[in-house]
Amino acid sequence: MKTSFPKQDIKVLLLEGVSRTAVETFQRAGYTQIEYHAKSLPEEELKARIADAHIVGIRSRTHLTADVLDHAKRLIAVGCYCIGTNQVQLDAAAKLGIPVFNAPYSNTRSVAELVIAETIMLLRGIPQKNALCHRGGWTKSATGSFEARDKVLGIVGYGHIGTQVGVLAESFGMRVIFHDIETKLSLGNARAATSLEDLLERSDIVTLHVPETPATKWMIGHNEIAKMRKGALLINASRGTVVDIDALADALRSEHIGGAAIDVFPAEPKGNDDPFVSPLVGVDNVILTPHIGGSTLEAQDNIGIEVASKLVRYSDNGSTLSAVNFPEVTLPEHPHSSRLLHIHRNVPGVLSRINELFSAGNMNIDAQFLQTNPDVGYVVIDVSADEQQAAALKEKLSAIPGTLRTRLLY
Numbered sequence: 429m430k431t432s433f434p435k436q437d438i439k440v441l442l443l444e445g446v447s448r449t450a451v452e453t454f455q456r457a458g459y460t461q462i463e464y465h466a467k468s469l470p471e472e473e474l475k476a477r478i479a480d481a482h483i484v485g486i487r488s489r490t491h492l493t494a495d496v497l498d499h500a501k502r503l504i505a506v507g508c509y510c511i512g513t514n515q516v517q518l519d520a521a522a523k524l525g526i527p528v529f530n531a532p533y534s535n536t537r538s539v540a541e542l543v544i545a546e547t548i549m550l551l552r553g554i555p556q557k558n559a560l561c562h563r564g565g566w567t568k569s570a571t572g573s574f575e576a577r578d579k580v581l582g583i584v585g586y587g588h589i590g591t592q593v594g595v596l597a598e599s600f601g602m603r604v605i606f607h608d609i610e611t612k613l614s615l616g617n618a619r620a621a622t623s624l625e626d627l628l629e630r631s632d633i634v635t636l637h638v639p640e641t642p643a644t645k646w647m648i649g650h651n652e653i654a655k656m657r658k659g660a661l662l663i664n665a666s667r668g669t670v671v672d673i674d675a676l677a678d679a680l681r682s683e684h685i686g687g688a689a690i691d692v693f694p695a696e697p698k699g700n701d702d703p704f705v706s707p708l709v710g711v712d713n714v715i716l717t718p719h720i721g722g723s724t725l726e727a728q729d730n731i732g733i734e735v736a737s738k739l740v741r742y743s744d745n746g747s748t749l750s751a752v753n754f755p756e757v758t759l760p761e762h763p764h765s766s767r768l769l770h771i772h773r774n775v776p777g778v779l780s781r782i783n784e785l786f787s788a789g790n791m792n793i794d795a796q797f798l799q800t801n802p803d804v805g806y807v808v809i810d811v812s813a814d815e816q817q818a819a820a821l822k823e824k825l826s827a828i829p830g831t832l833r834t835r836l837l838y
């Protein structure tokens with residue numbers, strides 16, 4: 429597919445060691461200017477590198493704030509090579525006419541498998557037994573060691589990951605209850621708890637699978653932990669801000685909580701060379717993992733292909749299917765037309781100005797697609813026009829008040 433802006437001039441900036449499958453996907457689609465970094469970049473360097481990038485790919489570490497996005501003068505799209513998109517200021521991106529894509533399912537199973545493994549490890553007291561063996565100790569005893577069968581697993585956030593965890597847990601005989609803010613279809617024999625409090629009071633193990641939102645921030649603190657059963661276990665592989673880590677450390681010290689597995693932290697090191705600091709360091713009955721819930725080779729390779737394909741499709745064709753902050757439009761090929769993309773603030777009058785432009789120019793519109801959300805409107809117009817006519821139309825479209833961005837694809 430030919431773009432009015434030559435593909436070899438489109439700069440793709442890939443950060444945080446996204447899978448090489450992402451690079452290969454861009455290369456196969458004809459993109460050659462790919463800048464690859466194995467780590468996240470410090471903010472000032474990020475601002476400098478993103479200034480002339482057209483496409484940027486990140487994982488959970490890179491924060492694309494409104495300030496950072498302001499420096500991205502040429503950016504047309506963002507790819508989050510992960511599930512969470514809380515690290516991007518989505519409304520700021522939308523207001524700049526920048527769609528954000530992610531991979532909503534590619535690492536779901538990896539997280540669920542880890543949670544199941546941790547459930548069994550915690551129920552058996554393995555973290556503390558393992559730590560003691562490493563120090564030359566020996567605690568051959570059944571005390572504090574339990575089967576998973578018949579235990580109650582409480583899942584907070586019964587979405588893609590939460591439901592997978594529930595299905596796997598039931599397969600070895602656990603009883604599953606869940607809490608979600610939405611009404612959810614129960615899979616297998618899982619039952620909805622009447623409230624978060626109800627779930628906390630009834631669960632032997634609580635596992636958290638909510639996104640980072642204002643409502644989930646410090647959702648599990650002193651009060652919530654106090655409602656959990658004495659000796660209950662806590663797993664967090666969602667976001668570090670969901671659990672008040674100091675409250676958890678206190679509850680582990682007082683033995684109100686019997687053990688925990690924590691994969692995500694309020695403050696995480698920027699890269700593998702930075703030190704990890706947490707009040708949980710050195711606490712034997714806690715499994716600490718460096719935010720690797722979704723880090724399996726299978727998941728990362730699939731994510732690389734999935735997100736890069738969405739970015740290529742948007743860049744080549746204009747399709748925004750599965751964008752998380754943007755009107756979603758699925759577009760067919762347009763082999764015999766020029767395609768004009770017009771992204772605008774969703775204010776009255778823009779559409780009529782667009783249509784006036786085409787009727788005044790006596791142009792034949794082959795197809796038109798429109799989708800809006802409360803902030804942004806996205807219109808795609810396929811028109812029988814040569815390259816020169818199409819370029820002139822793009823100029824005129826850009827001059828319409830409320831326009832955020834226009835692009836032309838031949």
Ligand SMILES: NC(=O)C1=CN([C@@H]2O[C@H](COP(=O)(O)OP(=O)(O)OC[C@H]3O[C@@H](n4cnc5c(N)ncnc54)[C@H](O)[C@@H]3O)[C@@H](O)[C@H]2O)C=CC1
Binds near residue numbers: 532609610640
């Ligand atoms: N540790 C890791 O490496 C990984 C962590 N994650 C994290 O896991 C989160 C969940 O992922 P998915 O299951 O794919 O997301 P999802 O969107 O499918 O499910 C999240 C569920 O949480 C519910 N929810 C939202 N706010 C809630 C609240 N205040 N109280 C109760 N329920 C609430 C939603 O209704 C939804 O059902 C992601 O947002 C991400 O932050 C995801 C992948 C890897």
Ligand SMILES: O=C(O)C(=O)COP(=O)(O)O
Binds near residue numbers: 510722
């Ligand atoms: O998919 C997610 O939301 C994750 O938390 C995984 O993030 P990562 O790609 O491992 O930085």
